[in-house]
Amino acid sequence: xxxxxxxxxxxxxxxxxxxxxxxxxxxxxxxxxxxxxxxxxxxxxxxxxxxxxxxxxxxxxxxxxxxxxxxxxxxxxxxxxxxxxxxxxxxxxxxxxxxxxxxxxxxxxxxxxxxxxxxxxxxxxxxxxxxxxxxxxxxxxxxxxxxxxxxxxxxxxxxxxxxxxxxxxxxxxxxxxxxxxxxxxxxxxxxxxxxxxxxxxxxxxx
Amino acid sequence: xxxxxxxxxxxxxxxxxxxxxxxxxxxxxxxxxxxxxxxxxxxxxxxxxxxxxxxxxxxxxxxxxxxxxxxxxxxxxxxxxxxxxxxxxxxxxxxxxxxxxxxxxx
Numbered sequence: 001x002x003x004x005x006x007x008x009x010x011x012x013x014x015x016x017x018x019x020x021x022x023x024x025x026x027x028x029x030x031x032x033x034x035x036x037x038x039x040x041x042x043x044x045x046x047x048x049x050x051x052x053x054x055x056x057x058x059x060x061x062x063x064x065x066x067x068x069x070x071x072x073x074x075x076x077x078x079x080x081x082x083x084x085x086x087x088x089x090x091x092x093x094x095x096x097x098x099x100x101x102x103x104x105x106x107x108x109x110x111x112x113x114x115x116x117x118x119x120x121x122x123x124x125x126x127x128x129x130x131x132x133x134x135x136x137x138x139x140x141x142x143x144x145x146x147x148x149x150x151x152x153x154x155x156x157x158x159x160x161x162x163x164x165x166x167x168x169x170x171x172x173x174x175x176x177x178x179x180x181x182x183x184x185x186x187x188x189x190x191x192x193x194x195x196x197x198x199x200x201x202x203x204x205x206x
Numbered sequence: 207x208x209x210x211x212x213x214x215x216x217x218x219x220x221x222x223x224x225x226x227x228x229x230x231x232x233x234x235x236x237x238x239x240x241x242x243x244x245x246x247x248x249x250x251x252x253x254x255x256x257x258x259x260x261x262x263x264x265x266x267x268x269x270x271x272x273x274x275x276x277x278x279x280x281x282x283x284x285x286x287x288x289x290x291x292x293x294x295x296x297x298x299x300x301x302x303x304x305x306x307x308x309x310x311x312x
Contacts, residue, residue: 015276016274016276016277017274017275017276018272018274018277023276023277026277026280027280030280030281030283030284033284033288034284034287034288034291037287037288037291037292038291040291040292041291041292041294041295044292044295045294045295045298048295048296049295068235068238072231072235075231076228076231079224079227079228079231080224082224082262082266083220083221083223083224083266085266086220086266087217087220090213090216090217090220093213094213094214183268186266186267187267190262190263190266190267191267193262193266194259194262194263197227197255197258197259197262198252198255198259200231200234200255201234201238201251201252201254201255202251205234205235205238205247205251206238206244206247206248206251
């Protein structure tokens with residue numbers, strides 16, 4: 001859709017004082033805070049309510065078999081991907097689609113790496129060991145929270161791939177509109193990184 | 207081009223934030239190995255996570271440069287609702303019988 005048919009894709013809207021895509025993205029992220037917030041709230045409720053020992057006790061690190069090394073490495077992967085994402089936007093602001101595309105490709109590769117590590121070193125070995133969601137409250141929450149987060153990562157990869165490929169045509173028609181769309185994608189991507197920043201200590205360290 | 211000059215300044219900031227986030231991740235891991243009560247660990251881990259999250263939101267998500275009132279209204283409502291969500295466990299836990307029944311969930 002061209003910028004003529006959709007208003008305020010580049011110029012700020014008179015009410016919100018920002019282009020509409022950005023405001024819409026922020027509203028979406030506010031709903032995402034509530035979604036993940038509800039899950040964090042459930043975590044607090046179940047953890048605080050769990051008995052100290054015996055059936056239904058909260059699992060210790062020894063029992064969860066979650067490695068902080070894998071979680072920490074994945075944290076670094078996501079932090080680096082956030083830097084490359086913001087660098088893609090900065091490259092577009094400086095007029096280089098080629099550099100922006102390169103940064104977007106690195107971001108997508110890092111995102112795929114995150115999911116591969118999560119699946120191959122955590123989910124699959126855990127499931128083989130019988131540590132499935134029905135095992136305990138910890139694993140029910142662990143799979144729900146990290147699974148939902150992983151779905152967000154996969155969704156982000158699809159959007160980034162679109163802007164590396166067919167979506168990049170927009171740059172030649174309206175570079176500012178394309179740059180704004182990358183900024184909105186970046187807002188989403190940094191939010192996904194932000195959620196992991198809280199998930200890592202909560203699930204792997206505490 | 208003035209904007210390109212500003213962006214090149216931003217890039218230095220992005221690299222600085224990346225280093226800070228990496229250092230804070232290491233500190234979070236190191237802090238979790240120190241002998242202390244669970245309450246201390248929770249406070250330390252969440253304070254560091256809040257600092258890291260604040261850096262991502264302020265710099266990567268450009269909130270540092272956002273002056274729009276309506277956006278801050280959205281954040282305000284969102285922040286209040288988030289606090290309510292986090293408070294729900296402590297507001298409702300007294301409605302429940304002693305913790306024994308929680309064990310049957312696990």
